[in-house]
Amino acid sequence: MKKYLFLLLLTVGSSLASCTKDFDELNLDPNRIERISPGTLLNPIIYELAAFNTERADAFTFDIMQVALPFPSVSGGVHRYVVSESAGNSTWTTYYRLLANIREMRLAAQTAQDPNYEAIALTLNAWIYANLTDCFGDVPMTEASQAEEGVLYPKFNTQPEIYAQLLTDLETANGMFDKTRTMPYGSDILFNNNVDAWRRFCNSLRMRLLLRISKRTETNATTQLAAMINDPATYPVFTQNSEAAILRITGVTPTVSPWGRAVDFTTFRAAGGFFIDNLNTLADPRLPRFNTQARSSDGRTTIGYKGIPSAYAGSDAQFQYQPSNFNVSLVTATVAAPMPLVIMTYAEVEFIKAEAALKGYTTADARLHYERGVKAAVEQWGAILPANYFQNAAAAYNSTLERIMLQKYYALFFNDYQQWFEYRRTGLPMLPRGQDLQNGGVMPVRFKYPLIVQTNNSDNYRAAVQAMGPDDVNTKVWWEK
Numbered sequence: 001m002k003k004y005l006f007l008l009l010l011t012v013g014s015s016l017a018s019c020t021k022d023f024d025e026l027n028l029d030p031n032r033i034e035r036i037s038p039g040t041l042l043n044p045i046i047y048e049l050a051a052f053n054t055e056r057a058d059a060f061t062f063d064i065m066q067v068a069l070p071f072p073s074v075s076g077g078v079h080r081y082v083v084s085e086s087a088g089n090s091t092w093t094t095y096y097r098l099l100a101n102i103r104e105m106r107l108a109a110q111t112a113q114d115p116n117y118e119a120i121a122l123t124l125n126a127w128i129y130a131n132l133t134d135c136f137g138d139v140p141m142t143e144a145s146q147a148e149e150g151v152l153y154p155k156f157n158t159q160p161e162i163y164a165q166l167l168t169d170l171e172t173a174n175g176m177f178d179k180t181r182t183m184p185y186g187s188d189i190l191f192n193n194n195v196d197a198w199r200r201f202c203n204s205l206r207m208r209l210l211l212r213i214s215k216r217t218e219t220n221a222t223t224q225l226a227a228m229i230n231d232p233a234t235y236p237v238f239t240q241n242s243e244a245a246i247l248r249i250t251g252v253t254p255t256v257s258p259w260g261r262a263v264d265f266t267t268f269r270a271a272g273g274f275f276i277d278n279l280n281t282l283a284d285p286r287l288p289r290f291n292t293q294a295r296s297s298d299g300r301t302t303i304g305y306k307g308i309p310s311a312y313a314g315s316d317a318q319f320q321y322q323p324s325n326f327n328v329s330l331v332t333a334t335v336a337a338p339m340p341l342v343i344m345t346y347a348e349v350e351f352i353k354a355e356a357a358l359k360g361y362t363t364a365d366a367r368l369h370y371e372r373g374v375k376a377a378v379e380q381w382g383a384i385l386p387a388n389y390f391q392n393a394a395a396a397y398n399s400t401l402e403r404i405m406l407q408k409y410y411a412l413f414f415n416d417y418q419q420w421f422e423y424r425r426t427g428l429p430m431l432p433r434g435q436d437l438q439n440g441g442v443m444p445v446r447f448k449y450p451l452i453v454q455t456n457n458s459d460n461y462r463a464a465v466q467a468m469g470p471d472d473v474n475t476k477v478w479w480e481k
Helices: 004-009 017-027 042-064 089-112 115-136 159-176 195-212 221-229 273-281 346-358 366-380 401-411 418-426 451-456 458-468
Strands: 068-070 245-249 269-271 339-344
Touching: 042 068, 042 089, 042 115, 042 245, 042 339, 042 418, 089 115, 115 159, 115 195, 159 195, 195 221, 195 339, 195 346, 221 346, 269 273, 273 401, 346 366, 346 401, 366 401, 401 418, 451 458
Parallel strands: none
Antiparallel strands: 068 269, 245 339
């Protein structure tokens, strides 16, 4: 548990390199253990990452994907495609700090010769790195998290290299999980020491990554994806909501809501018109779970569910009503009604299978998987799918990717950056184009590298930019091109 002063140096370098050899002696704490077990860091990693990703869904993804927007919002804002230079800073620093912890966990698992904890470390590592590279493009990986070994200025890996390694790691992890062995180092807060559950998460995540890069024919991703879908015995994945990677927040330490004050979740917010309008058209039972009703301008009368358009021009005074907002209950947490922190859902797995069938990667029934995905996504939030839901022409499967992706958009509600990533992959769902869009009306597709990376790891930063393209929000990542 020592030496964490260097965690911030994992990717940016430091002028403190000359102090490295003395650091161990200076940082020893006689009241703390010097070695960790494979399970010591597991729960802190799971909780912090799930909580951080939930906050990023709220702070960034909701705005750019028209789920909600700041209100009033008379100028600027992510919903108008104004993404600041520092927008990705917290993602970069948080992810790399946790990646260092995962490396420590994996090393401890190897020392203990425990394959399950090592496989879990590989799975968590892939989860974070996939999000990191999809946010930025090329990032340090093979030389990252090695400041203690003197690597203060790590080289950047290309996104093809990163994806190849992550897919290999997940394949390796799938073969390492051993349900005949217990997980003796404490009780994990996500799957309660269920080795089969961790294996299902590992393979479900691998399916997500294979679909993400499926346009890159040189990767053979579609063949690998089909092989996984067609061989559930070798590649078990989520098959019901109870198996999904969802952290239940009870409000009791250590699982407390990321919102210290739940009211902050709804203050100065309004629901996006696109998000609300589709749910209205679908007569979707999630609508009252997610949102409040709009009210008359004087606040006295409810007028149904009604949002406001994203990237609107002019003053907020143009809206002669109080728009729908989020239900504050989404971020309250009690033992009786735990708050879900969404990591990866069963519904997403079904939508992956539906798309694979639609595109001919498998011979499965795309309609069946689509309807299973919708049902799972609805029930995940405690709602009940009406028996006649798919009789609605707007909800019925129509053999189009657009229909699958609209429902997947709702299934990815509160799921870190996944709505944004999937829109960049497919261009779906078809989002309205507000009158006051900035950035030439083009949705930003990445974050800029943090300024500290540009200055402290400048040589490797410049090499990455030369290989990938300009360091701006419009440079597409590898799987988008």
